[in-house]
Amino acid sequence: MAKETLDLSPEEMREFGYRVIDSLIEYYQGRADRPVAEKLDEDALAAILEEPLPYQGMAWRDALAQFERQVVDTANHVDHPRFFAFIPLANNFVSVMADALASGYNIFNAVWRQGPGAAQVERLTVDWLRQIILFPAGAGGTFVSGGSVANLTGLAVARQIRLNGDMRNAVAYCSDQIHFAVSRGMRILGFAPEQLRKLPSDENFRLSLARLQRAVAADRAAGKRPFCVIASAGTTNTGAIDPLEQLAAYCKRENLWLHVDGAYGAPAMLTAEGKTALRGLEQVDSLALDAHKWLFQPVECGVVLLRDRRWLSQTFKETPEYLKDMEQEGEELNFMNQGIQLTRQFRALKLWLSFKVFGLDAISRAIAVGFENARLADALLREAGCWEIVTPAQMAIVTFRYRPANGDEALANRITHDLVGALMADGFAFASGTQLRDKTVLRLVTNNPRSTTDDLRRTVALLGRLAAELEAALRGAPASD
Numbered sequence: 001m002a003k004e005t006l007d008l009s010p011e012e013m014r015e016f017g018y019r020v021i022d023s024l025i026e027y028y029q030g031r032a033d034r035p036v037a038e039k040l041d042e043d044a045l046a047a048i049l050e051e052p053l054p055y056q057g058m059a060w061r062d063a064l065a066q067f068e069r070q071v072v073d074t075a076n077h078v079d080h081p082r083f084f085a086f087i088p089l090a091n092n093f094v095s096v097m098a099d100a101l102a103s104g105y106n107i108f109n110a111v112w113r114q115g116p117g118a119a120q121v122e123r124l125t126v127d128w129l130r131q132i133i134l135f136p137a138g139a140g141g142t143f144v145s146g147g148s149v150a151n152l153t154g155l156a157v158a159r160q161i162r163l164n165g166d167m168r169n170a171v172a173y174c175s176d177q178i179h180f181a182v183s184r185g186m187r188i189l190g191f192a193p194e195q196l197r198k199l200p201s202d203e204n205f206r207l208s209l210a211r212l213q214r215a216v217a218a219d220r221a222a223g224k225r226p227f228c229v230i231a232s233a234g235t236t237n238t239g240a241i242d243p244l245e246q247l248a249a250y251c252k253r254e255n256l257w258l259h260v261d262g263a264y265g266a267p268a269m270l271t272a273e274g275k276t277a278l279r280g281l282e283q284v285d286s287l288a289l290d291a292h293k294w295l296f297q298p299v300e301c302g303v304v305l306l307r308d309r310r311w312l313s314q315t316f317k318e319t320p321e322y323l324k325d326m327e328q329e330g331e332e333l334n335f336m337n338q339g340i341q342l343t344r345q346f347r348a349l350k351l352w353l354s355f356k357v358f359g360l361d362a363i364s365r366a367i368a369v370g371f372e373n374a375r376l377a378d379a380l381l382r383e384a385g386c387w388e389i390v391t392p393a394q395m396a397i398v399t400f401r402y403r404p405a406n407g408d409e410a411l412a413n414r415i416t417h418d419l420v421g422a423l424m425a426d427g428f429a430f431a432s433g434t435q436l437r438d439k440t441v442l443r444l445v446t447n448n449p450r451s452t453t454d455d456l457r458r459t460v461a462l463l464g465r466l467a468a469e470l471e472a473a474l475r476g477a478p479a480s481d
Helices: 010-033 042-048 060-070 093-104 116-133 147-163 180-188 209-221 244-254 266-270 272-277 310-316 321-326 348-358 360-384 409-426 453-476
Strands: 140-144 170-175 196-199 225-232 257-261 286-290 302-306 387-394 397-402 432-436 439-445
Touching: 010 060, 010 093, 042 060, 093 348, 116 140, 116 266, 116 302, 116 348, 140 147, 140 310, 147 170, 147 180, 147 225, 147 257, 147 286, 147 302, 147 310, 170 209, 180 196, 196 209, 209 225, 209 244, 225 244, 244 257, 266 272, 266 286, 266 360, 272 360, 348 360, 360 387, 360 397, 360 439, 360 453, 397 409, 409 432, 409 439, 409 453, 439 453
Parallel strands: 170 196, 170 225, 225 257, 257 286
Antiparallel strands: 140 302, 286 302, 387 397, 397 439, 432 439
């Protein structure tokens, strides 16, 4: 080891690399046998923060062992086949290796002349996504960290193209089911809270076209400047899809920008079922999607797509003096001009490589498994007899709540809420909760293609047992509790 040059010997690099690969393979092979949520030692976690600055180095074996003990062994495994919370992140080993290659070769994918092959691969991969979404030939986009930045980027383009940066009296519209990344993005872009109208969703938790029309008309009459509608292609809460086709037609008539948060749902366009459910997605102006969700990539792998790729450079292009010699004629391939980042990782490589190795047919079948497993979970919950289905299976999500025999609503909310903690403590499986109007509900999200029928059956059975235990404990507690 040559510490002054920050180098390992070739033998050390090989041994270190082989040990990391072996560790990952062991993890992947034994993933289903692990608990979903590890039991935490709070004192051990607190001790991490007390470690002093490491002025003297240590053996890589010891550092790796510390990582495995302090990080891996304390993590919730979001790629576990029984992790049904939030939106599971089921990655694949090919893309993991692609991340290692992108980091190992330290590819700087911002300026075309610094890596023309990488720029071409990213441009091609964006175009593959364009074709999947059925966007026109002139569309384009860029890779970003995830849905938050993809939404922020799309909304920044909408602000520039529709408002030319003048935000006075401008108003955007969405439903109350929109992801919080949208409202946070609007705030980052400088909009006041009242400039984002969150309209009550309809009975199916979708953006109501009638309410939207009334709100736009009222705002225009009051001298406001409606400029953007933000829709969902699969909400995080329930998997609801806003009426994209009707919204696209309305926005075109009214000269409103239509941005869609399709962070997890948009890749379902690869399936016949998803293409039907998402009809109209091909007509929107901008789209955010997370390839690390339903395209099975490691984090971070977000993408923003624009109906006209020139809109990105019109919004973001700046050329300082020290980069003038990087300018080029013809097609814009300098990704530094298509988003927020100058220094940017070669994120497209992992999606490109997994598309090449597995093929879209296999990825499409993996997405279809998510639909099928949600329907199975829905059926199992109904068969159990102690659950109320709040929203039926859609886009790989089913929401439900405990139903006490006496119909006590307060007890139903309490037990449903407490089930999240009970599942976490048990460790076998995990689901997350949310609020749908006045109801506390649980969500099972089944977009991990490695989840089996047995995983679902045992998870639903566990939920029933834990709910019964919670109800018994609450009924036996003093009235003051």
